[in-house]
Amino acid sequence: MSCWCRTTVLRIPASSLGFRYKKDWEKFLDKKINHSQIGPGGFGESICDDYEHWFPGCHDYCYSKDPEQLLPEPDPRYPDSIPGPFLDYYLEQIEPLEQEERTYHTDDIARELTKEEMEEYLPYYQAVLPDFTLDDMKAVHYCRYEWYNGAEPSYCY
Numbered sequence: 001m002s003c004w005c006r007t008t009v010l011r012i013p014a015s016s017l018g019f020r021y022k023k024d025w026e027k028f029l030d031k032k033i034n035h036s037q038i039g040p041g042g043f044g045e046s047i048c049d050d051y052e053h054w055f056p057g058c059h060d061y062c063y064s065k066d067p068e069q070l071l072p073e074p075d076p077r078y079p080d081s082i083p084g085p086f087l088d089y090y091l092e093q094i095e096p097l098e099q100e101e102r103t104y105h106t107d108d109i110a111r112e113l114t115k116e117e118m119e120e121y122l123p124y125y126q127a128v129l130p131d132f133t134l135d136d137m138k139a140v141h142y143c144r145y146e147w148y149n150g151a152e153p154s155y156c157y
Helices: 022-032 058-063 115-128
Strands: 004-013 043-046 086-094 109-112 141-148
Antiparallel strands (some): 004 086, 043 086
């Protein structure tokens, strides 16, 4: 069944966590992330969409089987876009989103955290990444976006 959904996450790119290779990223996810608890109150991976006009070459990463594959680098043609994959901490997921609540992306948000939010959410990140600091929280963004049938907007970082 197709439906509209709204997801609110705290999002940080794998590159901001120091990951350069797909194999290291996947090893981290297998060791640290409980994939059965993806949803509010849990961490999960989010990959970028494979729309060539947003992230050229991302399609290759998403479907590559090469463990030596480098994670995508920022594309200088799109300075405001940061390629995934991302580590998301899920704050809220509404599925399905009722018709009267749908904004069709007009209310999507991607913003930096306030100092108070950084302090509030730091312990969640330290539970998965013990050496994570308040300074590291500067790379985390608050993202709220609507999506249809599993197609997340990749511009939301």
